[in-house]
Amino acid sequence: MLLGINELEEIMERHTERLIRLAFYYVRDLQSAEDIVQDVFIKFYDNQHNYEERGELKAYLSKLVINKSKDYLRSWTYRKIQVQQKIFAKKAIIRRDMLVQQDEQTLIENAILELPLKQREVIIHFYFEEMSVVDIAELLRIPVSTVKTRLRRGRELLKPKLQHIEWEVLLHE
Known part of the structure; x- marks a missing residue:
C-alpha cells in the first residue's frame, strides 16, 4: 500500500518532534537533527515499498533516524564542523528551542x-x-x-x- 501526501503529513505530525529529539541526542545540534529527520521522511516516502507493516512504524522511523544520525557523526561534514567550533567558538551558544x-x-x-x-x-x-x-x-x-x-x-x-x-x-x- 502506497501512502498519499495526506497520510505522510499525518505520520510526520505524529512523529516529527520525537524524532528530532532523538536525532538531537545523537548529533547535539538542532539544525542537523532537523535535517536528519527531514531526510528520513523523504527516504521513507521514496522507499515506502520497502517498509513492511510487520512492525511498529515508530520503531522503524526511530531506526532510520538512529542510522542517519550515526552516518552523520561519521561524516566529513560533522568532523569539519567540530574543527570549526573548536577554532572559532570557544563559548558556543547552543540553540535549545523547545526541545x-x-x-x-x-x-x-x-x-x-x-x-x-x-x-x-x-x-x-x-x-x-x-x-x-x-x-x-x-x-x-x-x-x-x-x-x-x-x-x-x-x-x-x-x-x-x-x-x-x-x-x-x-x-x-
Missing part, C-alpha cells in the same frame, strides 16, 4: 549529552523513549546484557554530575 526545557531538566539533558554515545543512546531509549531493555537490544542489535551494562555505566557516569539534582532515576539505584 530542551528549563532548570533541572536542562542540567539532566546536558549531562546526558556529555555521555559517550554508547551509554547515551541506551539511556535515551530507556528513559525518554520508554523502551524495554529487550527492545533496545533488538533496535541496536546488541545483546541484552550489553544494554544492561551500558545503562549501569551511564547511570554511574551521571551520578557525580547530577548529585545535587533529585532525578528519580538516580535516587532508586
